Amino acid sequence: xxxxxxxxxxxxxxxxxxxxxxxxxxxxxxxxxxxxxxxxxxxxxxxxxxxxxxxxxxxxxxxxxxxxxxxxxxxxxxxxxxxxxxxxxxxxxxxxxxxxxxxxxxxxxxxxxxxxxxxxxxxxxxxxxxxxxxxxxxxxxxxxxxxxxxxxxxxxxxxxxxxxxxxxxxxxxxxxxxxxxxxxxxxxxxxxxxxxxxxxxxxxxxxxxxxxxxxxxxxxxxxxxxxxxxxxxxxxxxxxxxxxxxxxxxxxxxxxxxxxxxxxxxxxxxxxxxxxxxxxxxxxxxxxxxxxxxxxxxxxxxxxxxxxxxxxxxxxxxxxxxxxxxxxxxxxxxxxxxxxxxxxxxxxxxxxxxxxxxxxxxxxxxxxxxx
Amino acid sequence: xxxxxxxxxxxxxxxxxxxxxxxxxxxxxxxxxxxxxxxxxxxxxxxxxxxxxxxxxxxxxxxxxxxxxxxxxxxxxxxxxxxxxxxxxxxxxxxxxxxxxxxxxxxxxxxxxxxxxxxxxxxxxxxxxxxxxxxxxxxxxxxxxxxxxxxxxxxxxxxxxxxxxxxxxxxxxxxxxxxxxxxxxxxxxxxxxxxxxx
Numbered sequence: 243x244x245x246x247x248x249x250x251x252x253x254x255x256x257x258x259x260x261x262x263x264x265x266x267x268x269x270x271x272x273x274x275x276x277x278x279x280x281x282x283x284x285x286x287x288x289x290x291x292x293x294x295x296x297x298x299x300x301x302x303x304x305x306x307x308x309x310x311x312x313x314x315x316x317x318x319x320x321x322x323x324x325x326x327x328x329x330x331x332x333x334x335x336x337x338x339x340x341x342x343x344x345x346x347x348x349x350x351x352x353x354x355x356x357x358x359x360x361x362x363x364x365x366x367x368x369x370x371x372x373x374x375x376x377x378x379x380x381x382x383x384x385x386x387x388x389x390x391x392x393x394x395x396x397x398x399x400x401x402x403x404x405x406x407x408x409x410x411x412x413x414x415x416x417x418x419x420x421x422x423x424x425x426x427x428x429x430x431x432x433x434x435x436x437x438x439x440x441x442x443x444x445x446x447x448x449x450x451x452x453x454x455x456x457x458x459x460x461x462x463x464x465x466x467x468x469x470x471x472x473x474x475x476x477x478x479x480x481x482x483x484x485x486x487x488x489x490x491x492x493x494x495x496x497x498x499x500x501x502x503x504x505x506x507x508x509x510x511x512x513x514x515x516x517x518x519x520x521x522x523x524x525x526x527x528x529x530x531x532x533x534x535x536x537x538x539x540x541x542x543x544x545x546x547x548x549x550x551x552x553x554x555x556x557x558x559x560x561x562x563x564x565x566x567x568x569x570x571x572x573x574x575x576x577x578x579x580x581x582x583x584x585x586x587x588x589x590x591x592x593x594x595x596x597x598x599x600x601x602x603x604x605x606x607x608x609x610x611x612x613x
Numbered sequence: 614x615x616x617x618x619x620x621x622x623x624x625x626x627x628x629x630x631x632x633x634x635x636x637x638x639x640x641x642x643x644x645x646x647x648x649x650x651x652x653x654x655x656x657x658x659x660x661x662x663x664x665x666x667x668x669x670x671x672x673x674x675x676x677x678x679x680x681x682x683x684x685x686x687x688x689x690x691x692x693x694x695x696x697x698x699x700x701x702x703x704x705x706x707x708x709x710x711x712x713x714x715x716x717x718x719x720x721x722x723x724x725x726x727x728x729x730x731x732x733x734x735x736x737x738x739x740x741x742x743x744x745x746x747x748x749x750x751x752x753x754x755x756x757x758x759x760x761x762x763x764x765x766x767x768x769x770x771x772x773x774x775x776x777x778x779x780x781x782x783x784x785x786x787x788x789x790x791x792x793x794x795x796x797x798x799x800x801x802x803x804x805x806x807x808x809x810x811x
Contacts, residue, residue: 246785249735249750249785251714251715253645263639266656266660269633271632274631349779363623363627364623365619367650533631
């Protein structure tokens with residue numbers, strides 16, 4: 243037996259434990275999930291974008307915005323129509339009175355949210371397969387936000403496959419076994435999960451003006467060049483921030499009033515059903531991508547039910563027809579006396595043995611932690 | 614079965630597709646790493662290799678169908694941080710001696726004592742071998758890459774792989790032929806390296 247053969251034989255019988263393989267796979271999925279939703283949404287939105295805002299255009303608008311910030315760019319080009327503005331104003335008032343009962347010490351604001359949206363995938367030479375996935379989570383925000391927040395995130399699940407014959411591809415992308423795993427349990431002071439700061443995770447609420455005009459200008463400035471159009475992106479940011487459920491009442495009210503200043507915002511559906519609740523949809527059609535971004539509000543209480551995006555034209559390469567809901571999110575907030583025990587700042591990364599505060603997979607932070 | 618490069622390309626639009634690569638090669642990466650840094654660290658190397666690979670998937674050359682050289686190259690780089698652990702693993706192999714050799718292989722070598730001597734010699738030779746030669750040798754022997762694959766993994770020309778492997782083999786052979794005094798043999802091997810590279 244020569245040396246190489248003997249050397250080869252020495253490596254035999256070395257196999258990872260099933261547990262170790264599963265842990266490694268979970269760490270990989272954790273990494274994948276960090277980028278996946280963002281990329282998918284970008285892809286979906288970009289596909290239907292005819293032309294983005296060019297760099298020159300962006301710079302020009304920055305100039306105008308800087309010049310007009312003090313005067314108020316928001317509202318300058320008109321705003322929501324009167325009916326939509328009235329509903330938004332009612333919701334803004336409700337933000338103070340309805341949702342924001344002060345928490346007692348030891349209590350938590352419980353934000354239960356779920357999002358269902360269309361995404362797509364494609365294998366080599368294969369057709370584009372559209373399917374719907376659901377992301378849901380339960381967030382527990384402590385009375386003192388410097389205390390531990392707890393976040394229970396369910397694995398992404400596939401709701402249905404929209405393109406005929408696409409089931410196998412979807413199963414390869416989102417194996418049933420991954421969908422069936424336990425929720426990820428996170429716990430961190432200030433809600434600073436995954437090594438993020440509280441601001442980068444949830445938004446820098448302190449820096450956001452409470453005056454609606456200034457707030458809208460702030461949003462235009464911070465989103466410059468992003469999204470399909472400045473007005474569309476501003477409404478997306480407002481909807482995203484409201485959906486989180488973590489913004490303080492005065493900011494939520496300002497966001498709703500800012501939405502009323504975005505040109506093109508109207509009541510788009512006065513009988514919008516979302517996750518079993520009916521409300522008034524207020525939104526704006528984004529001509530660049532053929533989607534209508536909406537915030538849905540309970541017209542009697544003014545309470546936010548959720549948000550959705552609706553296709554206003556049929557989407558090519560998918561079974562999405564005009565009027566179909568492309569994405570919806572519902573959010574429900576309540577006050578609870580306890581949060582689930584356990585959890586770590588990096589959730590699945592920590593289960594893989596990572597050092598708290600650092601992200602699994604980065605060179606300086608192997609899943610097993612620093613040795 | 615789709616080629617690895619298809620999976621990686623697909624993972625651009627559908628990141629979850631990358632998990633298929635893990636299912637294909639995680640165990641192979643583990644086996645390669647376990648030989649070098651022991652089972653405990655091999656768990657980490659296995660996992661970390663795919664995390665790094667996922668982050669850098671855009672850098673993968675999709676004209677190459679087989680992702681193994683790329684993955685083993687990443688694993689090799691990651692293990693360089695663990696050179697002290699690796700040195701200990703070779704010591705461990707010395708301590709294990711014949712216990713590290715499968716029974717049928719012991720038979721082929723001759724006797725348990727012969728196997729003991731051969732393993733200790735190999736371990737000592739590996740421990741003292743220049744890193745670049747050891748990387749090439751172990752990618753070839755433990756990662757089952759061919760010369761072309763080793764070249765891709767280490768990003769060096771195939772000719773260089775050939776000369777490194779020849780040198781490493783000669784070192785191993787010399788060590789095992791004088792297995793009772795492995796350290797002296799390795800010195801001999803080093804002299805050979807100097808002579809070759811001159």
